[in-house]
Ligand SMILES: Cc1ncc(C[n+]2csc(CCOP(=O)(O)OP(=O)(O)O)c2C)c(N)n1
């Protein structure tokens with residue numbers, strides 16, 4: 001998805017952090033992020049779950065849906 | 081490399097995280113919404129008591145939520161919570177437990193607590209099954225579903241628990257799903273703030289012991305279905321049974337003021353004590 005520089009500036013910087021060892025690979029964040037910010041990676045965590053990865057942090061609008069839907073407290077969104 | 085730390089770790093028992101709920105289970109999302117609700121209200125967990133029964137959903141408050149908790153016997157959290165509230169009306173008392181617990185074995189406690197309008201908040205996690213014990217039919221399981229105890233399909237219609245609680249007289253009743261996390265969080269806050277019996281039926285998912293029998297293998301499958309089935313109560317009003325078949329009516333079902341049991345009980349006790357004191361004073 002294309003986002004103009006102006007649009008990115010308007011949205012402000014968002015920080016997306018994933019606590020990898022809390023993740024159980026349910027992929028709910030990947031499916032339900034309205035801007036499709038996440039994608040499945042081929043990286044495994046300590047428990048053997050495939051982790052989500054952030055494709056483009058600039059797409060994020062900071063709605064926190066992923067943070068709240070996550071059953072594991074594994075996603076942290078900071079609106080800077 | 082050290083891992084980032086979620087601010088809500090202050091509200092849960094961090095030392096036993098990750099919790100033991102299966103991957104994609106709705107119990108984790110309910111815990112997330114609940115901790116957000118408590119954080120948002122600025123509630124001091126030292127002034128809360130959380131009560132649960134037996135089942136996976138009962139693990140949400142105990143052991144995971146960091147507050148004083150009573151992990152009671154199957155079906156009895158509302159009875160224990162009533163005792164806590166009568167002795168300590170100053171505390172916020174929250175019950176979180178499953179559909180089997182609250183509406184099955186504990187159904188009688190539920191309707192009478194609603195009738196009495198006891199100042200409790202009951203958050204019932206309705207995953208439509210007995211999850212913890214391996215997927216037996218619950219009074220909330222839809223008809224036609226194959227479970228371990230209905231191997232040729234369930235012939236019973238399910239309870240619509242929130243509607244039952246409205247009819248029994250509760251002050252605040254709502255129904256949401258684990259897909260509708262923002263309104264769920266707000267509704268939890270309103271339920272806690274409302275004096276009187278508050279009840280939220282949270283439609284949730286057990287992919288492990290329910291989903292795999294009905295072709296919904298993951299948390300995602302359930303959330304997609306909840307999104308599709310959900311119908312705002314404002315729209316559902318006036319629709320026929322037939323039209324509402326397979327729909328989940330979401331939203332606030334009632335919000336009203338009614339005399340509350342514990343304050344009434346204490347008021348009458350105080351009156352009797354005053355009367356007795358006066359009589360004894362007169363006799364002496
Ligand atoms: C008196 C009693 N009867 C039966 C059980 C067995 N039992 C444990 S959990 C459970 C059902 C739990 O279902 P629910 O409350 O819906 O919780 P879930 O695991 O689905 O979240 C049952 C029947 C018990 N522990 N105690």
Ligand code: SF4
Pocket residue numbers: 016032033034035036037038059060061062063064065066067077
């Ligand atoms: S905060 Fe919203 S937009 Fe950003 S990653 Fe999460 S779900 Fe996507």
Ligand code: SF4
Pocket residue numbers: 100101102104105106107136137207211212285286287288289290
């Ligand atoms: S058995 Fe079902 S309800 Fe229990 S933790 Fe697993 S998915 Fe959740």
Ligand SMILES: [Mg+2]
Pocket residue numbers: 135137178179180205206207208209210211218
């Ligand atoms: Mg259940």
